[in-house]
Amino acid sequence: MEGRVAKKRVLVLCTGNSARSQMAEGLFRAVGKGKFEVFSAGTKPGSVRPEAIAVMKEVGIDISGHRSKSVDEFVGQPFDYVVTVCDNARDTCPVFPAGVVRIHWSLEDPAAVEGTEARRLEAFRRTRDLIHERVKAFYREHAVERAT
Numbered sequence: 546m547e548g549r550v551a552k553k554r555v556l557v558l559c560t561g562n563s564a565r566s567q568m569a570e571g572l573f574r575a576v577g578k579g580k581f582e583v584f585s586a587g588t589k590p591g592s593v594r595p596e597a598i599a600v601m602k603e604v605g606i607d608i609s610g611h612r613s614k615s616v617d618e619f620v621g622q623p624f625d626y627v628v629t630v631c632d633n634a635r636d637t638c639p640v641f642p643a644g645v646v647r648i649h650w651s652l653e654d655p656a657a658v659e660g661t662e663a664r665r666l667e668a669f670r671r672t673r674d675l676i677h678e679r680v681k682a683f684y685r686e687h688a689v690e691r692a693t
Contacts, residue, residue, distance in 0.1 A: 564656045
């Protein structure tokens with residue numbers, strides 16, 4: 546089909562790809578409604594945190610099928626945006642080709658919060674809500690680029 550434009554691609558990076566980047570991937574997909582291709586990865590992947598799955602389910606987003614992935618799986622792939630959601634990922638992020646827009650969101654790690662389940666879930670909710678606001682702002686800013 547002539548005139549068809551490829552979707553912009555977003556990669557969200559964190560250290561473990563277990564909480565912040567997983568929630569961001571889910572929110573980018575839900576808010577963007579298919580406008581962008583979205584992936585997440587970690588510099589030292591672990592496993593998706595059950596608290597992240599739980600708080601995303603609260604807002605109607607199912608990330609239970611997500612898996613923690615290494616950034617190495619994406620090296621050499623083209624991306625339009627690389628969003629780092631923790632300082633460690635920003636500092637150890639591999640080099641992506643020229644033209645990639647790098648965005649950094651310094652977010653506290655909800656997985657580092659100790660205490661009761663209620664306290665941990667509240668930390669995940671705060672992080673989810675902060676990511677949600679930033680994702681909405683991202684689409685407000687970058688949706689214009691797609692229309693041109």
